[in-house]
Amino acid sequence: MKAGNDARGYGWVARAFHWSIAVLIIAAIALGLYAANLRDTAQDQIQKIFEAFSLHKTVGIAVLFLGIIRIVWMLTQKKPRHLHPERKLETFTAEVMHFGLYLGMIIMPLSGWLVHSAAPGGFARILWPFGQRLPGVPENLALSEKLAVFHEFGWWLLAAMIVLHLLGVVKHSVIDRDATLARMAGRAATLPEPPEVPEHRAVAAPLVALALWAGLAGYSALIAQPHSGTAAPATTEAPASVPAAPAVESAASTAPRPAPRHPPVPMPMPMLGRSSAERSILRSRNRVARSRAISPIGRRRSASIPRREPAMSASPSTSRA
Numbered sequence: 001m002k003a004g005n006d007a008r009g010y011g012w013v014a015r016a017f018h019w020s021i022a023v024l025i026i027a028a029i030a031l032g033l034y035a036a037n038l039r040d041t042a043q044d045q046i047q048k049i050f051e052a053f054s055l056h057k058t059v060g061i062a063v064l065f066l067g068i069i070r071i072v073w074m075l076t077q078k079k080p081r082h083l084h085p086e087r088k089l090e091t092f093t094a095e096v097m098h099f100g101l102y103l104g105m106i107i108m109p110l111s112g113w114l115v116h117s118a119a120p121g122g123f124a125r126i127l128w129p130f131g132q133r134l135p136g137v138p139e140n141l142a143l144s145e146k147l148a149v150f151h152e153f154g155w156w157l158l159a160a161m162i163v164l165h166l167l168g169v170v171k172h173s174v175i176d177r178d179a180t181l182a183r184m185a186g187r188a189a190t191l192p193e194p195p196e197v198p199e200h201r202a203v204a205a206p207l208v209a210l211a212l213w214a215g216l217a218g219y220s221a222l223i224a225q226p227h228s229g230t231a232a233p234a235t236t237e238a239p240a241s242v243p244a245a246p247a248v249e250s251a252a253s254t255a256p257r258p259a260p261r262h263p264p265v266p267m268p269m270p271m272l273g274r275s276s277a278e279r280s281i282l283r284s285r286n287r288v289a290r291s292r293a294i295s296p297i298g299r300r301r302s303a304s305i306p307r308r309e310p311a312m313s314a315s316p317s318t319s320r321a
């Protein structure tokens with residue numbers, strides 16, 4: 001078993017990286033969606049959301065570190081020869097997807113880690129003994145929300161690339177019936193050698209892949225700009241599962257109360273009548289608010305919503321009429 005790649009196919013190191021990272025990325029997406037869509041209407045669900053996010057983050061961090069080592073390894077290796085070098089568009093598209101996926105396996109976990117680092121207050125922990133926050137990232141709710149918008153759009157781009165990648169593999173296996181899958185599955189030694197064509201360092205494919213991610217970053221930054229009447233104000237409200245306790249009841253509380261200027265934002269926030277971009281911002285805000293409301297694993301649930309505690313525990317006896 002050869003460690004390095006050759007003209008026919010991938011060595012065992014590249015294959016081990018490919019399959020382990022593929023499984024981890026798919027698991028990270030599944031866990032992220034599961035955590036983000038769990039209803040937080042019951043207290044015991046909060047612990048579940050929190051555990052799912054912790055697992056999601058830990059799997060994502062594993063992708064980040066494996067991805068960095070993989071890219072270093074890939075840079076020391078020759079790529080196996082193209083099986084159909086004459087099919088220019090197909091080869092180019094496959095290359096763009098490969099570079100886009102390489103970028104995605106760094107950008108996605110890094111953006112998630114930035115969301116996590118910038119979120120003020122408590123959060124679901126990465127399950128490791130090292131530091132939680134990236135150094136130098138300010139704790140800033142607005143920043144965390146903007147990064148969350150990018151993280152949310154990012155998974156769509158990553159998933160689209162994975163789907164195209166898989167469609168390519170299926171096409172090669174079912175229609176072309178060639179060795180594309182076999183050489184990533186470790187059966188390269190028995191395969192015929194692909195035709196030799198003059199090698200040239202293509203820069204167009206990595207540039208297009210980079211442009212896709214940069215375009216997404218620009219678009220996320222654009223729609224994450226707060227503009228009046230669209231996004232709700234940044235909230236420190238606890239999830240809807242926590243009853244909205246009156247902060248301080250006054251003696252005049254029997255009189256009809258005017259509507260609060262900034263009503264508490266229910267979770268999930270009302271999505272009706274909003275554009276998909278607005279819904280995306282609101283969803284991200286909900287999630288950041290929600291992940292902030294969740295205590296680090298191992299702490300008692302009573303400590304899980306520290307920021308709400310003072311308002312929640314305010315009783316009429318403490319009120320000044």
Ligand code: HEM
Binds near residue numbers: 056059116285
């Ligand atoms: C391969 C890496 C990763 C992928 C593919 C990924 C994917 C996802 C997905 C699909 C969601 C749910 C999006 C939604 O529907 O709103 C999500 C949410 C989230 N992820 Fe990740 N993630 C990755 C790594 C990480 C890491 C390493 C962290 C933190 C250390 C992290 C932190 C978060 C947080 C805080 C949220 C909720 C915020 C939000 O986007 O609304 N993720 N992620």
Ligand code: HEM
Binds near residue numbers: 074
């Ligand atoms: C689970 C289903 C998957 C299958 C069946 C699959 C299959 C393959 C095959 C057959 C190749 C070789 C293509 C060639 O020789 O031209 C390949 C390459 C590649 N795959 Fe996948 N893949 C899968 C998932 C993923 C995922 C989730 C990622 C995300 C990171 C990924 C990233 C890559 C990359 C970056 C390459 C290029 C490797 C290189 O040439 O350096 N794959 N894949």
